[in-house]
Amino acid sequence: MEKNLKQDEIDALFQAARARSQAASKETRARVQPYSFSRAGQISNEQLRAISLLNDIFARNLTHNLGVWLRSRFHVNLVSAEQMPFNEFMLRIPDLAYVSSVRLEPLRALSVLQLDLALAPPMIDLLLGGERKSDRVRELTDIEESILTSVAEAICRELSAAWQPVGLSFIFERRQLHTQIARVMPVAEKTLCLSFEVRMPGASGMLNLAFPAVVSNTVLRRLVGDWSRQHRHSPENRQRMQERVGMVKVGAALQLPPVSIAGRELEDLYEGKVLKLPIVASRPAELRIAGVPLFEGYPVSHEEQRGAHLLRIATAAATNA
Secondary structure, eight states: OOOOHHHHHHHHHHHHHHHHHHHHHHHHHHHHHOOOOTTTTOOOHHHHHHHHHHHHHHHHHHHHHHHHHHHOEEEEEEEEEEEEEHHHHHHHHOEEEEEEEEEEEEETTHHHHHHEEEGHHHHHHHHHTOOOOOOOOOOHHHHHOOOOOHHHHHHHHHHHHGGGGGTTTTEEEEEEEEGGGGGOOTTTOOOEEEEEEEEEEEEEEEEEEEEEEHHHHHHHHHHHHHHHHHHOHHHHHHHHHHHHHHHOOOOOOEEOOOOOOOOOHHHHHTTTTTOOOOOOTOOOOEEEEEEEEEEEEEEEEEEEEEEEEEEEEEEHHHOOO
């Protein structure tokens, strides 16, 4: 039976629908969060993976090469990679620190390298032929500064070697006094900051690098582009590639292993002659896929087709594995 609604019932339905609409609108507005433009351009997780991969290589190379040069145990470890304004980076620099400007070619931009002075005394003592003597943190003399500059130049060489895939070279310029650091780049410049922990017997400290935005953006584009091309495929592409690879046909043959036969035996060959091969009868044949021996086995028949009874992995395949 069809039910006819009264006017007051119709009004109640409209009011209920309007109330649900207003509640949904309030819920949507409650989920809105303010956007901070100061956080625009922050490093994504994908970019952090690419940066970490590149600088892990730098840390390993510096650990080995500087340790050999100093003739001492030496370990460098990447601690963090983050973006921050240059003035925040300067606040992290201790009053007593070795700070230098480094030119990046071919971008002709300047970056900052900072090394804790707690690492200076044992490094300098080792380079002068000593036994890794530690000392209190103090300002360097002119001779000590010249020696530590050679360490900074070695760090720049290792940076150039590790960052070669992105086409950047690090060229040491000069040491910067604490009052001169702000002149290297604008204080409001957003920088890419890399922090490394340096440990050696009797001393430990930080090695910090700050790159301007023009450098970090260029490096990130190249890194993420290479990383994406080499390491990332969509699930649809991976499934399609697997299906295509499954349809590929490769050559396969069950054959005896290669042997050497004297030339005079080949001269006497004729139809019906039995050619003796220098292989024992119990020697299994090789199953070769695309010319590569993978298994040993014996030929068998399966209904009207030939087959191979596989025994074990071929010796060559097991050695390569």
